[in-house]
Amino acid sequence: MKVVVVGGSGLIGRKLVGLLAAGGHEAVPVSKSTGVDVITGEGLAEAFRGADVVVDVTNAPSWGDDEVLAFFSTSARNLAAAEQQAGVRHHLALTIVNAETMPDSGYMRAKVAQERIIIESGVPYTIVRATQFHEFVSMIADAGTSGDEVRVTTAAFQPVAAGDVAALLAELVDQPPLNGIVNLGGPEVQPMSTFVQRFLEATGDTRTVIPDAAAGYFGAKVDDSSLTTRDGARIGATAF
Template sequence: MKIVVIGGTGLVGKKLIPLLTAAGHDAVAASPSTGVNAVTGEGLAAALTGADVVVDVTNAPSWGDDEVLHFFTTSAANLGAAEREAGVQHHIAVSIVNCDQIPGSGYMRAKVAQEQQIRTAGVPFTILRATQFFEFLAGIADFSTADGVARLSTARFQPVAAEDVAATLADLVERPAVNGVVDLAGPEAGTLSSFVSRYLAAKGDTRTVVEDPEAGYFGAAVESLAPAPDSGARLGAISFEKWLG
């Protein structure tokens, strides 16, 4: 199959392309650096010619509420139109577990809006809602730090390795569209504060971590960043300890 990975030069895309190629697919990385821009539409029609599956792993370059909403809704609309024209049979996109339960976050609202655009685009789809990546822990710690103290939420947290996200996408490519959501989390659950504390300790970072139930997540109130224990979510294979090592 020809598979076009929108955002294929980014964190997940760079891990996904080799998996698809090794499986015998014609995998194409599409991003602004390759002349394809899903927001402006530049290069989309040419990139999607002959494509069977499109995988969207893009991330917004700016996290301002208006900017991120524009990025995700506009790119999803442009992709849907280009995919219909090209006869694409399956659209796969990465979203975030529980994004619809964190309305205080502009980024999460934008992901919900992106999902809605995908649902109404008229192309068979699968939305992979993943938990936060291990790779994002440094940024979470930095955002939460003031005067050498990282104040972290005690919300339930079950992060996953970006490598496992790529592996799950490679599997979904081989399957029919579910026209719904598939959840993915890491193999271990805890609290946001506990994971950040372990991450900082492993890196030799001496910042003090303070558990604060009211700390939120990037300024938004949050109860859980993990799927419910009985949700049937897929679990990644890479443990936090292995990733740290």
């Protein structure tokens, strides 16, 4: 099958393209660097010509509330329109677990809007909702840093390896559209502050972690159910 990976030059996209190619698919990574712009629509028609499946693993270039909402809403509409024109049979999209439970976060609101557009587009779809990636724990630490201290929420956290996310997407490419949602999390659940502490210790970072139940998560209020999966979720194989 011809599988177009939108955002194919990113963390998940690069891994997914490799897995698809190894599985015998014609894996086509597209991004701005290949002349495809999901905001203007430039290059989408040509990229999608003959495509069986499109996988959207794009990320917004800016995380401001208005900017991120505009990115995911506009890109989702443009992708759907180009898919309809090209006769694409399956749209796969990567979003975030429990995004609708964190309305304080502009990013989460944008992901909810993206999902709604996908569901209403008329293109057969599968949405994969993943927890935060192992690879982003360093960013979480930096976001909570003031001086030599890192203030991090104690809410339960269940990060997943980017490789496990790509593996699930590659698996779903070979399956019919679910017209539904698959949730994915990592095999370990601990306070986010514990994961950050483990990361700092493993990398020789001397910053001090301050566990703080009120710290939030990039501006969103969170509890033990916000950043973890529910019953029935897929669980990645790779421990933190």
